[in-house]
Amino acid sequence: MTTRTSWADMAANSAAENVGSGSSSASNSKPVYVPPHLRNRPPSADPPAPTSTGPASSNDRPGQGGSRWAAPRNDYGNRSGYGGGGRLGGWGGRGGWDRGRDREVNPFGNDDADTEQAFSEQENTAINFDAYEDIPVETSGDNVPPPVSTFAEIDLGDALNLNIRRCKYVKPTPVQRHAIPIALAGRDLMACAQTGSGKTAAFCFPIISGIMRGQVPQKPLRGARTVFPLALILSPTRELSMQIHEEARKFSYQTGVKVVVAYGGAPINQQLRDLERGVDILVATPGRLVDLLERARVSLQMIRYLALDEADRMLDMGFEPQIRKIVEQMDMPPPGVRQTMLFSATFPREIQRLASDFLANYIFLAVGRVGSSTDLIVQRVEFVHESDKRSHLMDLLHAQRANGVQGKQALTLVFVETKKGADSLEHWLCMNGFPATTIHGDRSQQVNIHIFIFFLYFLMDEVTVSPVYIAVISPLMHIEREQALRSFKTGATPILVATDVAARGLDIPHVAHVVNFDLPNDIDDYVHRIGRTGRAGKTGLATAFFNENNTNMAKALADLMQEANQEVPAWLTRYAARSFGGRNRRPGGGGGRFGGRDFRRDSSYNRGGSDYYSGGNNNSGGYGGGYGANLARRFLQGVEGVEVVCIVLVGIGEEILTKK
Numbered sequence: 001m002t003t004r005t006s007w008a009d010m011a012a013n014s015a016a017e018n019v020g021s022g023s024s025s026a027s028n029s030k031p032v033y034v035p036p037h038l039r040n041r042p043p044s045a046d047p048p049a050p051t052s053t054g055p056a057s058s059n060d061r062p063g064q065g066g067s068r069w070a071a072p073r074n075d076y077g078n079r080s081g082y083g084g085g086g087r088l089g090g091w092g093g094r095g096g097w098d099r100g101r102d103r104e105v106n107p108f109g110n111d112d113a114d115t116e117q118a119f120s121e122q123e124n125t126a127i128n129f130d131a132y133e134d135i136p137v138e139t140s141g142d143n144v145p146p147p148v149s150t151f152a153e154i155d156l157g158d159a160l161n162l163n164i165r166r167c168k169y170v171k172p173t174p175v176q177r178h179a180i181p182i183a184l185a186g187r188d189l190m191a192c193a194q195t196g197s198g199k200t201a202a203f204c205f206p207i208i209s210g211i212m213r214g215q216v217p218q219k220p221l222r223g224a225r226t227v228f229p230l231a232l233i234l235s236p237t238r239e240l241s242m243q244i245h246e247e248a249r250k251f252s253y254q255t256g257v258k259v260v261v262a263y264g265g266a267p268i269n270q271q272l273r274d275l276e277r278g279v280d281i282l283v284a285t286p287g288r289l290v291d292l293l294e295r296a297r298v299s300l301q302m303i304r305y306l307a308l309d310e311a312d313r314m315l316d317m318g319f320e321p322q323i324r325k326i327v328e329q330m331d332m333p334p335p336g337v338r339q340t341m342l343f344s345a346t347f348p349r350e351i352q353r354l355a356s357d358f359l360a361n362y363i364f365l366a367v368g369r370v371g372s373s374t375d376l377i378v379q380r381v382e383f384v385h386e387s388d389k390r391s392h393l394m395d396l397l398h399a400q401r402a403n404g405v406q407g408k409q410a411l412t413l414v415f416v417e418t419k420k421g422a423d424s425l426e427h428w429l430c431m432n433g434f435p436a437t438t439i440h441g442d443r444s445q446q447v448n449i450h451i452f453i454f455f456l457y458f459l460m461d462e463v464t465v466s467p468v469y470i471a472v473i474s475p476l477m478h479i480e481r482e483q484a485l486r487s488f489k490t491g492a493t494p495i496l497v498a499t500d501v502a503a504r505g506l507d508i509p510h511v512a513h514v515v516n517f518d519l520p521n522d523i524d525d526y527v528h529r530i531g532r533t534g535r536a537g538k539t540g541l542a543t544a545f546f547n548e549n550n551t552n553m554a555k556a557l558a559d560l561m562q563e564a565n566q567e568v569p570a571w572l573t574r575y576a577a578r579s580f581g582g583r584n585r586r587p588g589g590g591g592g593r594f595g596g597r598d599f600r601r602d603s604s605y606n607r608g609g610s611d612y613y614s615g616g617n618n619n620s621g622g623y624g625g626g627y628g629a630n631l632a633r634r635f636l637q638g639v640e641g642v643e644v645v646c647i648v649l650v651g652i653g654e655e656i657l658t659k660k
C-alpha cells in the first residue's frame with residue numbers, strides 16, 4: 001500500500017494511477033489529487049471559472065511573470081475527483097476538505113476551550129493601532145513594492161480573507177502593511193519589527209496565498225514515504241513551532257493548504273504519520289527537521305518558500321550549523337529559486353551579514369529601530385541585591401494583589417537564568433501562597449532520573465523493556481512543558497517562572513507583567529523577554545532586578561530604555577557611564593547599537609570588509625575572536641553536564657530504537 005504524502009506527492013501519484021481517467025470513480029478508493037484552491041469546493045458541475053486567463057509562469061512565484069494568478073492547471077485537468085471538472089483557477093470556497101477521508105478540524109473551534117472560557121472574547125479587535133501610527137519604517141533594496149493600508153487592498157483570496165476576519169484582524173499592522181506586498185511580489189525579505197507586532201501573519205499570509213494560487217509541482221522520483229513540502233517555516237523552540245502551526249492552521253482553514261508541525265522532544269512517530277497524511281507547509285524546529293531529512297522522510301526539493309522566524313536566533317551559534325545544513329547542504333532550491341523571508345524583533349549586524357548568504361536581491365525592512373522595544377511596555381529597573389531578590393519579588397506580587405492586578409486577567413512571567421533556579425523559585429512561590437508553574441529548556445530533574453533508568457535498561461540490552469519505557473517517558477517529557485504553558489495561559493497558575501526558552505515569540509494573552517528576576521547577558525534577549533507583554537497594541541509592565549552582577553548590561557539597558565522613552569534611573573546612568581559596553585556592544589559596531597539598520601549600508605560591507613568575521617561572508621566557521629568567545633560563553637551558559645549527556649543519549653537511543 002502506498003501512503004499518501006504531500007499534496008504534491010498526491011498530484012504525481014494520482015497522475016500515474018489515473019492516466020486516462022476522466023471522471024471520478026466511486027469504486028476507486030485511492031485518493032485523488034485536488035489542488036489547494038479547489039479542495040473546499042463541494043462537487044459541482046460548474047464550468048471552470050478562472051480568475052486569470054494568462055499563462056502560468058514557469059516560475060510560479062506570486063507577482064512574477066505578469067499575471068498574479070496561476071492559470072488553470074492543465075496537468076490535472078483530466079484527473080478524477082474534481083467534482084465533474086470543478087472550477088479551475090480562482091479561490092476555494094467553504095466546505096470540508098474534498099478528500100473523502102481527511103476531515104479538517106476547525107481551528108477556530110474550542111481547541112483552546114479553557115483559554116477561551118477563561119478570558120473574554122475580543123482579543124484582537126481591541127488592538128490599539130494608534131500606538132503604531134508614528135512608528136518609523138525603513139526599507140532598503142531595489143524596487144521596493146509600496147505598502148498597503150488595508151487587507152482589502154491585498155488580493156489574498158476569499159478563503160484567506162475569511163480567516164483573517166475570523167481572527168478579528170481588522171487592518172494590517174505596520175509590519176504586515178509593508179511585508180505582505182513585498183512577499184507577494186516574490187521578493188526575498190529580511191524584516192525586523194518589534195515584539196508582538198504581528199510578524200507571524202506577515203510571513204504566513206503570503207505563503208498560504210502563494211501556495212493557493214501556485215501551480216501543481218511534479219513530484220520528483222523518491223521513496224514512497226518521502227514527503228515534499230512546498231514551504232518551510234523554521235523556529236527555535238517547540239512551543240513557538242506549535243504556536244506558529246496553530247496560527248497557520250487558522251489562516252489556512254478551508255484553503256486546502258495543509259500545515260504540519262514537527263519538533264523535537266516529542267515522539268517522532270506521530271509526526272511521521274501527520275506528514276504522511278500530506279503537507280504543504282512544514283513548521284519545524286531545526287533539530288527534528290535534520291532528523292527527518294536524514295531519514296529521507298522529508299525532502300526540501302520542492303520548497304518554494306522558506307521563512308525563518310526569530311531569524312537572528314536561528315543564525316546564532318546554537319542553530320547556525322543546522323540551519324546551514326538544512327538550507328545549503330540538503331536538496332533545498334538555492335536563493336533566487338526559492339523565496340526566503342527572515343523575521344525577528346532583533347537583527348544584529350553580524351547576523352544580518354550571515355543571513356545575507358541565504359537571500360537573493362532582498363529587501364530589508366525595519367519597522368521601528370532594529371532591536372528596539374515598544375514603548376507600549378513600561379520598563380522599570382530596580383537595584384536589588386542577589387540575596388534580596390525573593391523578598392523583592394514577593395513585595396511586587398503582594399502589591400499586585402493589593403491593587404487587584406492578579407489572577408487570570410493579569411499573568412506574571414518571571415525570567416531566571418537557570419533551570420535549577422526556575423524550579424526552586426517556583427517551589428518557593430507556591431509555598432508562599434502564589435500558585436506558580438515553570439518552563440525551562442530541558443527536562444526536569446525528575447524526568448532526568450527516568451532517562452537514566454531508561455539507559456540502564458538500554459545498556460543492559462533490555463530491548464523489550466527500553467522501547468516501552470521510552471514510549472511512556474518521551475510523551476511525558478513533552479507533556480510536562482505543554483501543561484505548564486497551558487496552566488499559565490488559562491490562569492490556573494498565574495505565575496510562570498521561565499528560562500530563556502519562553503523568551504521568544506510566545507504570544508500569551510494577558511501577560512501583564514514580565515519580571516527579569518535574573519537579567520540576561522544580552523540586550524536582545526532582554527528585548528524578547530519583555531516583549532511577552534505589551535503585545536498587539538496593548539500595554540504592559542516589565543520590571544528588572546539589577547545588581548553588581550549586571551554591570552555589563554548597564555549601558556545597553558540604559559540606551560534601550562531611553563530610546564523607548566522610559567525613565568532611566570540616575571544610578572543606572574552612572575553604571576552605564578562607567579561600563580565598557582562589554583559584550584552587549586555589537587562587535588564592529590561603528591556607530592553604536594542603534595546606528596545601523598540594513599548592514600549593507602555600512603561602509604565596511606561596501607568595502608567588502610571583514611570587521612566581524614575573519615573568514616569572510618560565506619564561511620560560517622570564520623568568526624572573529626570576540627564574537628566567537630561570546631558564542632562560546634552563551635553555549636556553555638546553562639549547560640548542566642548531566643542533562644546534556646542525558647539529552648544526547650536519549651537522542652541516540654531514540655534513533656537506535658526507531659531503526660531497530
Ligand SMILES: Nc1ncnc2c1ncn2[C@@H]1O[C@H](COP(=O)(O)OP(=O)(O)OP(=O)(O)O)[C@@H](O)[C@H]1O
Nearest residue numbers: 124169171172173195196197198199200505507536
Ligand atoms: N492585523 C492584526 N490585527 C489584530 N491583531 C493582530 C494582527 N496581526 C497580528 N495580531 C495579533 O497580534 C499578536 C502578536 O502577533 P505575533 O505573535 O505574530 O507577533 P510577533 O511580531 O511575531 O511577536 P514576537 O516578536 O514576540 O514573535 C497575536 O495575538 C496576533 O493574533
